[in-house]
Amino acid sequence: MTTAAAKHHLGVRRLLAAADFRRLLASRLAAQCGDGLFQAGLAGAVLFNPERQADPLAVAAGFAVLLLPYSVVGPFAGALLDRWDRRRVLVVANLTRGVFVLLTAAAVGLGLDGVPLYASALLVTGVSRFVGSGLSASLPHVVQPDHLVEANAVAATLGALSAVLGAGVAVGLRGLFGAGDGGSAATTAFALVGSLLAAWLAIRFRPGRLGPDEVVEPSRAVTAVARGLLDGARAVWRTPSVAAALLALLAHRAAFGASLLLTLLLMRNAFTDFGPFKAGLAGLGEVAVAGGAGILVAGLVTDRLVAVLGRRGTVSGALLLAAATQLGLGLPMLLPTTLAASFVLTFAGQVVKLCVDAAVQGDIGDEVRGRVFALYDTLFNVMQVLAVTAAAAVVPPDGRSAGLVVAATVAYLLGLLGYLLLVKRAPLPVGDGRARGSAR
Numbered sequence: 290m291t292t293a294a295a296k297h298h299l300g301v302r303r304l305l306a307a308a309d310f311r312r313l314l315a316s317r318l319a320a321q322c323g324d325g326l327f328q329a330g331l332a333g334a335v336l337f338n339p340e341r342q343a344d345p346l347a348v349a350a351g352f353a354v355l356l357l358p359y360s361v362v363g364p365f366a367g368a369l370l371d372r373w374d375r376r377r378v379l380v381v382a383n384l385t386r387g388v389f390v391l392l393t394a395a396a397v398g399l400g401l402d403g404v405p406l407y408a409s410a411l412l413v414t415g416v417s418r419f420v421g422s423g424l425s426a427s428l429p430h431v432v433q434p435d436h437l438v439e440a441n442a443v444a445a446t447l448g449a450l451s452a453v454l455g456a457g458v459a460v461g462l463r464g465l466f467g468a469g470d471g472g473s474a475a476t477t478a479f480a481l482v483g484s485l486l487a488a489w490l491a492i493r494f495r496p497g498r499l500g501p502d503e504v505v506e507p508s509r510a511v512t513a514v515a516r517g518l519l520d521g522a523r524a525v526w527r528t529p530s531v532a533a534a535l536l537a538l539l540a541h542r543a544a545f546g547a548s549l550l551l552t553l554l555l556m557r558n559a560f561t562d563f564g565p566f567k568a569g570l571a572g573l574g575e576v577a578v579a580g581g582a583g584i585l586v587a588g589l590v591t592d593r594l595v596a597v598l599g600r601r602g603t604v605s606g607a608l609l610l611a612a613a614t615q616l617g618l619g620l621p622m623l624l625p626t627t628l629a630a631s632f633v634l635t636f637a638g639q640v641v642k643l644c645v646d647a648a649v650q651g652d653i654g655d656e657v658r659g660r661v662f663a664l665y666d667t668l669f670n671v672m673q674v675l676a677v678t679a680a681a682a683v684v685p686p687d688g689r690s691a692g693l694v695v696a697a698t699v700a701y702l703l704g705l706l707g708y709l710l711l712v713k714r715a716p717l718p719v720g721d722g723r724a725r726g727s728a729r
Contacts (some may be wrong), residue, residue: 304440309431309498314444316490317424318451320383323483324417325455327390330463330477331397331410345554349674349681356414356670371426371659375499376491379423383488386416387481398474413480418666420487426659427499429650438592438600441646445639446588453581455483502655521664524657530600531652533711534645535665537604539672540704541611541638544697546676548619548634552576552627554688563624572624576631583635591643600644601712605705611637612701619694 393409432440466472560568594603618630
């Protein structure tokens with residue numbers, strides 16, 4: 290075993306030996322498993338049913354329904370996470386999400402459509418983002434600064450796999466209960482288990498253990514919420530390492546959003562089965578598996594890449610890899626190359642995301658960290674919705690658009706350029722593998 294690999298395994302073992310980290314990780318896994326189950330239980334009826342969402346603009350509307358509520362909740366989440374005991378926030382948010390899960394299941398069971406169903410589903414996804422921000426802001430309280438990259442890799446990788454597991458459970462439950470409104474309602478209701486388990490694990494922390502250590506928020510909650518995004522933006526601008534990393538991630542989300550829409554349309558309207566690979570809804574499942582594999586590999590290697598290349602080199606390399614993948618695997622627009630591109634692009638994006646998480650957790654003060662994560666989530670989701678909407682306005686129904694593939698490539702390269710320009714203002718970040726050796 291190499292020295293780097295030995296350090297990696299030792300670091301992971303130390304993380305898992307810490308009871309508070311294990312408890313916070315378990316709460317995240319329970320929450321994300323419930324999210325995966327909930328989203329898979331509704332995906333066919335709400336977003337990805339070909340009979341309802343065949344038009345590209347309708348698909349874009351579906352993404353907006355799923356993602357924009359996260360942005361609405363973000364400012365509230367950030368302000369409250371920096372103002373109230375995060376342990377209490379996590380408990381209340383998980384229980385609240387459980388109530389909304391049951392309301393959504395009831396709407397499905399009653400055959401409701403349109404606004405009633407969307408409203409209840411949006412509440413679930415919005416509160417889920419609140420929980421996610423709380424877990425991320427709490428992580429530095431249970432992990433040493435020089436292990437944040439490893440901790441993020443473990444949490445993000447296992448969290449993504451837990452969501453996939455939840456989706457698989459939903460498929461099994463749907464087969465058991467049936468595909469009608471009653472069966473879909475029963476399947477969706479099972480997501481309540483994840484919320485309850487996450488709340489139970491969070492309540493086992495002692496009060497104040499997850500921060501914030503110091504409250505600098507205004508005394509009135511309304512004022513705190515109003516200032517949340519602005520305070521987060523100021524903190525990001527004052528921290529060039531975070532501003533640069535966030536710009537890199539936004540470039541990825543813009544390019545990835547366009548690619549995701551193309552993939553969905555190609556699977557529905559252009560591709561046919563190719564050897565062992567399937568098109569249609571089965572193809573979308575293959576895309577999800579390829580993306581999950583990319584997330585898994587990123588979780589295994591990101592901390593090692595950072596140890597060798599530094600955070601700057603790792604982010605730059607991931608953006609270059611994504612740009613090359615867009616051209617090399619995206620332009621052919623064949624089923625096998627599309628699946629391979631899904632793996633590589635998801636891998637590259639997850640590497641960048643893990644570096645962004647580590648930058649926020651390591652370089653942003655605890656008193657404002659929740660608001661920065663709220664800004665992060667808001668921009669993250671708004672950028673993907675904007676990218677999907679812009680692509681939907683010009684893409685042909687079958688998804689064959691070489692111009693959009695090239696545009697996505699350019700987005701990655703512009704993101705790399707902006708990242709390199711911004712990161713010049715920053716010292717080498719905490720936990721950067723090169724910080725100990727030089728100031729390069």
